[in-house]
Every structure is written in C-alpha cells, then in structure tokens.
Amino acid sequence: MSHKSNSLKQLALQKFKKNFWGVFSFWFIVFVGLVSVFAYVFAPDNSQYANQMHLSIHSKQPGFKITILTIPSQLEVKQTVIDKLFFGKKNTDTEVPISNYFIKNDALIYTEYASDGLEGVKKEISLNTFLEKNAANYITEKHFLFGTDKYGRDLLSRVLVGARISFFIGFVAVFISLIIGVFMGSVAGYFGGKVDAIIMWIINVTWSIPTLLLVIAITLALGKGFWQVFIAVGLTMWVEVARVVRGQIISTKEMQYVTAARALGYKDLRIITKHILPNIMAPVIVISAANFAAAILIESGLSFLGIGAQPPMASWGAMIKDHYNYIILGKPYLAIIPGLCIMSLVMAFMLIGNALRDALDVKN
Template sequence: MDQNSGSLSQIVFKKLRKSPIGLISFSIILLAALVTIFAYFIATDKTANANRQDLAIAYAPIGHKQLTLEIPLPNYTATKSVNDYFFGKEIDSEHISISSYKINSNTLQYIPYLGNGLNGETITLPLSHWTDYSLEIKDIESKFIFNKTYLLGTDSYGRDFYSRLVIGTRISFLIGFIAVFISIFVGITLGALAGYYKGNIDNIIMWFINVIWSIPTLLLVIAITLAIGKGFWQIFIAVGLTMWVEVARVVRGQFLSYREKEFVEAARALGFNDYNIIFKQIMPNIIAPVIVISAANFASAILVESGLSFLGIGAQPPTPSWGNIIKEHYAHIILDKQHLAILPGLAIMILVLGFNIFGNTLRDLMDIKN
C-alpha cells in the first residue's frame, strides 16, 4: 500500500512529525492559542485587563514581593462567575501596599507603603469593612493580608506586568484569527467569481484588486480605522479588510486552471449548477495554497496590529496589547527597566516567526512533488 495514502490532513500530519522546526513552530502557535483561551487562569492579576493599579510600587523590579492589604469595595463578591474566569473580574476590592499591620478587637491598623523605602502614617480602619460582607475576623489576616509577588515587576502605573503581558496575547492572536477569517471569506469569494466566470466580471474584480494592492497596507488600515472608529473590534475588521487581496489573486489563478479540467467539464455535462461546481468540485482542490497564505497572513496581521497599537490607533487602553505596552515603555530601552519594552517585542517576534516558519513548512509538506 502507498505510504502516502490517506486524507490531506493525515498526510500533512505524518510529514509534520518528521519536521523538528515545523513541530516547534506549531508548538509556539498552540501555546499562544492556549494562553489566549486561558489567559485569566494563568495571569496573577485576575481583574479585567489586569488593570489593578498601585502607584506606590510603580516600576517595581522583577520578582518584587509586597505585603498587601485587600479592602472590599461596595460591589465586592466572594465568588466568581464563569465570565470572570475567561474575561476577568470587575475590580471589587482595593489593594493597598503596606509595611506592617496590627489587628485589634474592633480595628485594623496599618502603615501604608509609599514607595522608595518610604512609609506613611498609621491608618486605622474598623473591621466592619470586612465583617459587613459576612466575613469572619479570623479570615481577615489569612485571606485579605498577603505577600503579593510580581513575577515580572510592575509597569508605570504599578500594574502587574506579567499579567498584562499574558492577557496581551489575546489581542495579537485574535487579530490574526479574525483578520484571516475575513480575508479568506472575501478573498475566496472574489477570487472564485473572477476565475470561474472570467470576462467582464474578472476584469472588474481584477481592477478592484489592483487598486487595493497599490495602497500601502498600513495606510489603508489607518484609513479604514479612522472611518469606522477606534476600538477592539474595529481594528480586527480594518486589518481583515486589507489582507484579502493575496488570497483573491491565488484563488483566481487556481480557478482559471481548474475550470478547464476534465472533472469540471464532466460536472457541467451532468447538469451541476455553478454553485456546486465552484464550492464542491473546484474548492476542495485549492485549500492547500489558501492554508499556506493564511499562515503568512496571520503573521502579517499581528505585525500590523502591533504597529497600529504603537501609534495609538489599535486596541485602546486599558486593554493590554503588545503594541501599546511597547508604546508605554519604549523609552526605557535606553534608560532602565528595559524588559518592559523588550519582552512584548520579543513575544511579537517569536509568534510572528512561528507563523512564518509554520507557513513555509506547510508549503513544503503540501507540495505533491515531495
């Protein structure tokens, strides 16, 4: 039996297992996908966008440990909903950095930490701040006073940098996923129509493709963003609407080739309609090159979004994005705390490199000559 028998996915998977660099790149992509889904499980700051601020410990070093007092706010809830686990919990308590504390019968006294080794004056709080929420006094010291560790230190607002970096993975990964989905939908539709029907339809679509192709991608994304507004979903749509051109050109070329094949002529002779021929006869044969282009577009989308966020047009604060994290801290590359700008830049580089290598690996694996 031919060792290459089986479906396309089975053949590709068998070949992929023999490619170390392909497995590494696929592992990077898979890891990014898992971090995207379970970001708030991994992050140490479970609040939405990891936006809990404490200016007293701004620019804390890597591995900094800080004694912290948690005080419930009026909207405090002890439990978490399913939504909180995947999208972060609304800030319902205040975290205060302290140097020391003392619990009396009805009050709690603490000395606030002001940063740079400085301490404030003693502050006294009634224990009712906790007991009003059906919390027992014995639980205050065990659950609401703790040493908080900042694995990668804090940023300029005293936010947990590790958590911001982890949650920022979502923007970069989702921008690639959604932009590629939009580009595939638009590109395949226009490319299939142009290649299958030819004639005036082909001429009109190719004219439109050439016009879009002539506009620099970044400028086109900026123009679309300014037209539909800034925001989370707007930037996804804007990037997706600029990445379909290459897909359309490749699909058009494939359709021009396949529309003259014997099996297509046979389908016409049997009375199959155009929809059946396009989507059920020709489309399955052009999936391989589309998948390869999609992997490359994933990488391009990540770079475009990072550039836009750096310019302030992409995801808007406090939503963490690798691009706007770099924007906030790029000056530290030549000053101090270089990791605040280098780590998100390194994350972008690794993820983009992973998609580029995986795309090249897929191109080789799907080559029927190999």
C-alpha cells in the same frame, strides 16, 4: 478519487510530523491559544483587563515582592462563574501596598509602601471594616514575576491577557480575508472577461494603498475599538488570497474533471465549490498562515499608534507604546517582554506556514 484524496492527506500529515519546527510551532500556537482563552485563570491578577493599579510600586523589576492589604468594599457585585472565567473579576476592593502593620485597640495600623527609601504614610482602619474581623486574612504577599508596569500593574498578567487580542485578531482577520478573497478570486478566475477585469481593478487599487494607511482609514471610519480593528485588518488582507485563488482557478478550470462536470450539467456554483476549490486549498492554507502573522504585526502597530485596542484593555502593542521610553531609563524589559511575545507568536505562524508549504507540495 476519495481513496486517493485520503492518501494525499495522510502523506501530507506524515511529512508535516517529520518537520520539527512545524510541529513545535503548532503546539506553541495551541499553548498560546489556551492561554489567551483562559487568561484570567492563569493570570495572578484576575481583575478585568488585569488593571489593578498600585502607583507606589510602579516600574518594579522582575521578581519584586510586596505585602498587600486588601480593604473590602461595601459594594456587592454579582458575576457568574463563566463571566469571571472569560472576562475577569469585577474587583471593587481596594489593594494597598504596605511596608509594615500592627493591630492595636481593635484597629489595624499600617504604613503605606514608599519607594526610594522614603517613609510611607501611617494610616489606621477599624477591624470592623473586615468581614471576618481578622485583618491577617486580608494581608498577603504578592510576587510580581515579570515586575510591574508604569502604573504598578502586574506585567505578567497584562501579557497573558494581552495575548487574547494578538491571537484572536489572526483568526478573525484571516476568516474575513478568506470569505472575501476566495469569493472574489473564484469569480474572477472562473468567469474571466470583464468580470475578471473589474475585480482585478478593485484588487490593484486596494493593493496600491499602503496596508497600515488603509487600516487606519477603516478604523477611523468604524471607530476605535476591539472589533473595529479586527474587521479593519481583515478587510485589508483579502487581496493576497484573491490573487492566489484567481491564479489557481485559471490554471485549474481547464482540467478534465472540470470539463466533465460541465458536460454533466452541473451549475457553476457547484463546480467551483465542490470540484475546484477543494483542489486548490493547499496554497490558500499556506498564505493564511502568513496572514495570521501579518495580522498580529498590523494590530501591534495600530496599538502602538494608539488606534488599536483602547485602555484599559491589555495589548502587546500598547504595552510597547507605554514603555518604549523605559529602554533608555534602565528598565528595557517593560518593552522587551511584550516585544518578544509578538516576535515568538509571529515566528511560530511563519514556521508553521513553511512546514505546511513543504508538506502540501506534492512534487517533493
């Protein structure tokens, strides 16, 4: 039995490897996962939530370059390397976009950047403000590859940091939906009768409520926030898993190996967990991949409505909400770029779901 199981796994793996779009989607998801985990390593703006604002350079086109003067702060912020790596740098320094500067009598005189051909304000700062007393070390040229948003923040950094929410909400939501859905579906399908009727009533009532409306209600009950959205989305996605598991168990519990397990005196819990569930996981895996995509879309919709991740936290849905008006103002990329990110990640999960369905189909 074990040898046969291993053979089926190897056969499914071989079929999956032959599916180009499945393999491509798998590696794309791995890439997005690495980017989301180590977002602050890749992001040009590694401040917390990539929230370094420069209002004078708001809504600039992709490829925009500007000279930045960094004025050091007197505040000392203690942060561990791990904290900086995963949660960003607590930046207390002041960054000022400038158009030109020169040094005169132990003072740095600079002109603040002003757009639309206007002349910026000239200001003077003592060189003693700088720790190294060398102002040139605090003046750098920044390149905004994706441009800046309406608050002058680096759009590329916001996209990279925003990937974290969209990616991890899939894992958390699917994990919650699997725990609840597999349990409810297993109990309903295996025991049947009144237990099945009660659970199916709960499933049908939950299913009858629009998903977005239910998520909004749960989010409002739990409060606005990062983890509340994750839990709310997970609590609305278990019904699909429960129905699939229930149907599979109903058709499987009369199989000979289940009857033999009962005859040997095994307890119901062992029969369900050790004998039935391992043999019906193929459709559950496929629906989980689809639920990943659905969770990303739901979270994006919530963020667009202002119920999801709250500012200054970066979220692809919130970025679309902030900039959808710019589509008619000649700067559509501010909304299109995060929209394409959502589309590509959802498409990857749907393609990998289709590939898994073909690979795990023993009839082909």
